[in-house]
Amino acid sequence: MPPVRSPRLLVLAVTAAAVLPVLVAPPAAAEETPTSGETVIGELVQGYADPAPDEIVGGAHEDDGTLLSWVQSDDGEVVRVPTEDVEDVETGSTVEVVLGNPVVDQAAQGGLEPALDVLSTEVLAAPAAITAPAAGAVNHQVTVVMLQPAGAARDTTTLTEVMAAVNGPVAAFWEQQTDGAVRLGTVAGLDWTTQSALTCSDPFALWKEAATRARWTEGPGRHLLVYVPTDSPGCGYGLGTIGNGPGSGGLAYVQEAGTAVIAHEFGHNLGLGHSSLLQCDGVVDSGPCQVTSYHDLYDVMGVSWEQVGSLNAVHAASLGVLPSSAAPTLVAGAAATEYTLAPVGARTGTRAVRLVDDDGYAFWLEYRTPTGQDSWLGTAAGAAARLQSGVLLRQETHVQGDTSWLLDGTPSPESGWDSDLAVALPPTSPVSFGAVPFTVTVLAATPSGARVRVSAGTRAPVHPIDAAYAQLGGSRVLGEPTSGLVCGYTGDGCRRSYVGGVIAWTPSTGAHDVRGAILERWRSLGAQTGMLGYPIGDDVAVP
Incomplete structure (x- = not known):
């Protein structure tokens, strides 16, 4: 189930008001924490806790980018739940959950x-449907709070530095990459005040305290x-909740006033997952494979290092900011076609080609050169990272919090x-991938474009x-297949998990x-061989 569809993020019990020069709010009353055996009704809220770049490159970060999940009730109670327990529930849904015993997972071990x-x-x-903020000089309003857990x-970082990062390079990046659909700017800032009694072990409590101090309220584009x-x-190095597209607002914290990490967390607020590297054993996309989380150094939603490349085609399309005229689609079985790809950084011409396989998988071609936002590819930084x-x-x-995989076009053995x-x-060397398969040959490449067949x-x-x-909707709705096509059941039936x-x-x-609780009940009654037999209709949400 995709994690990137949350039109509402968090209802915070604060009063809407202008930010005042001095904002010291009284401590919030302690809230009861849901316990085992309780039934909780609330919104499913999800987010990503992101590691520092040196943890990723140095191998110290063991997390695979797995999504974190919470259920947040209308009265402000928040309980964290294992993401795998709600993997078939759309982010932002209102759910009723019965809670069991504590689970000390990897996130708990991390704090x-x-x-x-x-x-x-x-x-x-x-x-719930989201209303996009009105167009304007700033249509994504950012409130910055300096908070000491x-x-x-x-540390020595100042409010001025954080706000300057948001208003400068971060705002410029998102405005350019969305053709003006996202215009970020700070509207309020709260400097260091008294130290909090809270820690990052409960980020929602920390955010709520920050919101109370700054009199911030949630809403589209906030x-x-x-x-x-x-x-x-x-x-974590950064943590951002997941939104529902270019109109979403959201919550985030960072440990550095860096362009890459702040832009990355705002990317989560806009609904984007991570971009990671997929490597397979001597082939492009099949056989023994591994996904290395965050190891897409070209993209802002990969590792948050010192360079910030253009938003990749997959993510630009998911935000609705890649025009179809700039990204033609070729489906399985179509005649061989030649395209001239313009550099992504040039933001003109054909910026990508989308290839849709028989099984619903979609692949994208894009061309990267030292142009525009990718100019750093031609510098020592790009050379040091061995990026081409x-x-x-x-x-x-x-899968596992990723919404884009960078595939290896010259695959090595494991x-x-x-x-x-x-x-x-x-x-000039043909590269094949997909079930059809697709075969791509780079016929020529110059600084201004690449011709591919x-x-x-x-x-x-x-x-x-x-x-x-x-x-x-393929993997967007049901996730990746976990079994082959199994046939030979009663009534000449087949199924795939x-x-x-x-x-x-x-x-x-x-x-x-068949999904969710209906699937569990169906299986408990013997699935297709039980008293209910095969499903005769799709599952539907009941209001």
């Missing part, structure tokens, strides 16, 4: 409060950015993965289950998806 196991989940309402020593001192105990100019291949995905940072497609193979017969999966559910089919019933 967060333990999650509570979810014994059952019922979706009460789909995410318990146990943290205040962002609360909290700066916590470097090396604050239990705090050239045609890059990406895949849309919704033994060479760690040292292989060359990912651009090689000139794409052949889409012969369209294979599509099983009704695979057709239903694609029609539902996915991260977020099952699709079952017979010639007489057709193909239908």
